Amino acid sequence: MNKYFLPVLIALSVPVALSAQTNRVEKDGFLGIGTTTPAAPLHIINGKQEIKFGTGTNTSAYSLSLGLNDDGINFDINSSVRAINFRNIGNMKFSLLPDGNLLIDRNGDVSLYTGTAAVEQNRYLALMNSQSFTSASGLKAGGVLVSGDFSFASPGKNDLVVKGNTGMGVPAPKARLDIAGGSPWTTNGWGKAIKLANANTIEFTGLQRSFGIGTTQNILYFFHANADGTGGANYFMMADGTTGNVGIGTVLPPGAGYKLAVEGTIGARKVKVTQGSWADFVFADDYKLLPLKDVKNFIDQHKHLPDIPSAKEVAQEGLDVGEMNKKLLQKVEELTLHLIAESKRNDELQEEVKQLRTVTSSLGKQVFHLQQKR
Template sequence: MKKHISLTALASLLATFTLKAQLTGPVTITSSTTWTSNHWNKAMRLGNGQAIQLSGGGHQFGIGASEPYGLYFFSTSAENTEAAAAYRMVIRESGNVGIGTMYPAAQLDVTGTFKLGVTGASGGEAYCIGYTRAGNAQVFGQTAEGLLLGGDVNGIDMKIMPNGNVGIGTDNPTEKLAVNGTIRARKMTVTLNNWPDYVFKPGYRLPALAEIESFIQRNGHLPDMPPAEKVEKEGLDVGEMNKKLLQKIEELTLHLIEMEKKNKVLESDMKRLNEKVSAAGL
């Protein structure tokens, strides 16, 4: 004998009792389908556009299937009102999964913000996003110290501090970009002010070579240049050093020009002296 149970009656029973049953046939649910003994122990089927709706905490949650969306998950605060539902996730026939979008264009298409992570033992958060490469995972992590990027879980390749400082090969960058290693580039442009062309202006005081010699004897380096100990400890400002080097080159050029003028005067004096000696028959 076939027993017909309407969906409304079944919902009332489920709301009042805890139902325990052993299915012996497939279950097919449509807007007018009845359940028979032949519908158990296989699959639960929903007709096109039908959905399973669950209630909890004053909100409605559900799962359904329809064309063209495929399998979809929704929620609504309006009881028994699927029309007001917000569709949270869909799984299309192609296998593409959409979160925040009904039309995923990739295997996973997320419209909106997302967070993927686990809480670390220290209370920080670590994220692993990427692929295995030679047994290592591409690791991206967010902690209170900043954003960490590493080739594997045992090392940090790059760190972005909360203040915007970036470290490559170092986990404590004190400048906007700190690199512990070698940099190779085709071109580098440094913006500088007060380029030392002032050396060639009439009012510039060119230090005498004797002054420079005395300074070197006392200090062991050129005037206006940092000593070796300071460079080894603090590093070198490439832009400022280029300015200082150019200043010294320009000063040296002026000294060479002055020496050439003096040499020409000496050559002229020597020529006149030789002429006088020749005229005297000496």
Template sequence: MKLIYAQLLLLLSLPTLAQNYVSVGSNSPTPSSGNTLIGLSAGNFSMSGVNNLMIGAGAGTANTTGDFNSFVGNGTGNLNTTGFRNAFFGDGAGNRNTTGSYNTFIGMLAGFFNKGGTYNAFVGYEAGNQNTTGNFNACFGYQAGYNNMIGDNNAFVGYQAGFNTKSIQNTFIGSQAGSANTGGSSNAFVGFQSGRDNTIGVSNAFLGAFAGISNTTGFDNTYLGSNAGNRGTTGTGNTFVGYGSGVYNTASNNLFVGNRAGYNSTTGSNNVLIGPYSGTALQTGSNNILLGANTQPTSGAIQNGVAIGSNATVALNNAIVLGDHTNPGIAVGIGTNAPQYPLDVRGIIRLRNSGTIKFSHLLNPNLREGATDQFLTVNAQGETVLARYQLRISHVNEWSDNVFTPAYSLKPLPAVEQYIQQYGHLPDLPSAEQVVENGVDLAKMNATLLKKIEELTLYSIQLEKEKRVLQQNDQKRQMDLQHQQNRLDELERLMKQVLEKK
């Protein structure tokens, strides 16, 4: 230190020379203009590069044509020959750099083996130590990106972050984040040991301490939260958000959101679990949707199950459950925001393709298939079926039996004919226009139609009586005619006898 301090004092006391260079130290050359060389063997006797700053024993010893470099520290940029616009600070920083340019290495042995890599920034002890030809890398922290050799466009921040990475376009921030990564690309790991064991997995985003720590070859995953996807190794296309979400899952295409959501899921795929502790009982089941805090399957192998609502559970494959079945106050509304019943519908329910509504545990044990005044009824199996429809009336006066009483006044047929000619329909019946406007009361309509049938019956009885009278009269006339014919025949015989006697 005393020697370097003395050299710096000497440097400050030297006048500006015509060639504009300064060389201080044993074996330091007198190179081309604009260079400042301080330290044992700093710079090169045959160096033609200009505007370099080399301070420290062996700093830039092999430099020939490299320009605008700053090497500060023993052995910094030792083998640099033509590399330019580099800044190496720290003993051994950029020691093996030869042609690499636009690099910034700060820290002891930072970028030590870099040769032709360009536009790199390595800050920290042995940061980017093994980099040789990798470009556009940023490694900040003790041994960050240590073994990266040819990888490009990486950003490693933290103790041993990206320690073994040799690939491209990764961003690792946090102590040991992505430290085992070798060939994985386009990954972003942020947090202590996040993505630590990733080797060749690509396009992953892990945020949080231990997030995706065990992932090795999985790709297209997004884990946000401490321990999210912690034990997953080969899963792909998963999104886990929340502490401990998807910890053990190794499958694909799952979405877990919430504290410990899908915590015990292992090989299940295509699941959507949203809510704290949602789906913690799910293990191998796939294609499930669980929405709400602590929504669960009753079996870890449930398939295609849907449970919606806090504490809702689904017990069967291919089933949909709304609400906690243990809560008697659950009400589901369709077309209403204030449902009053377990299922409250404002609108039309349409059933197709032989669909039916089935009831069980009915409160009325006597309700069964049979005659009813409803269009639908329930059979013995609890299935909704079309009823044998039966109209009901509340009083005998609503029916048409009065037509057959002596007091009933039956309209003469000529009067009925006149009414039809005038109004175009039978008396007591509505017109088509009235039906279109007001509809019909089926009970009243049936009573009126029966009335017309009964009136037709009375008309038929009258006609039958008249027919019998006519038949009787005709029979009497026939008898009278026969009697007259007999008398004529007798007269004709007598006259014939008289004529024969003459």
């Protein structure tokens, strides 16, 4: 290091015309250049320019060396626990901390500019690992890039581009976005990790279709759209957050009482319907079974069975599967009772026929004996 750099720097930076200035060396060793009342060990005044050297206070012996090497101007301090600070009268502080960190402190926000042009410049503020490696992150014209190299992307204004995994509450993310934790949301333990505003969605992009999940007002929608983002949203499932009702292939009608509304065919291996009552009341002793003659009259008049909805009612109001099965079973049980009654009458008729045959056979024998006696 050039040990004579400081005197040369002073001489070059602040030209002093000795013939026009008054210089003074105080008895306490203070040197004034351009002033007769030096307030520091070295005090220079040149018009409205003023420089003071040696104004700091310290409890230990510290020294600052200035030098010019091939790598630039060097400020060296003989301490591993003291920082190099730059301050202004407004308490703006720029510090190189002894632990190697950089501190920028001021009363308001801190800005870092990559130029002084009057128009926006598409320039990076690069954060490099070292001068020997290009692995870096950076800021560019309002956008942020986190990548091993700047050629990966050129983020637009207000955009954030991350080449690797991003962890939120996760020390070692295993996916492009890995989230854990979240602000407490519900009283039964759910945390809020992601929040989307009204009419905003999460998009899942396929080669032929894009799928979205989003909410507006009180409805949660599942829909698909064209992969290129054109066309309207086609809703294939929705859930009403007020009623808890769910629609598949249909938009839930306002005020509909269906917990699940489906437009289309449902395929299942088994369907279980829980009923509060069943049709066994038909076998009660006090059940009044409608005579078949009355059943015929009802059918002739209404063109459907008693207690069974008509085709018009089914078309207008739909069909309750559980209730309909109960009514059909009721008709089967009624028909069974009619068959049992008919079977009983048939057995009675068979017995009467048998008795008539016995009487007829006895009469025949008597007639035959009478004819033989003649």
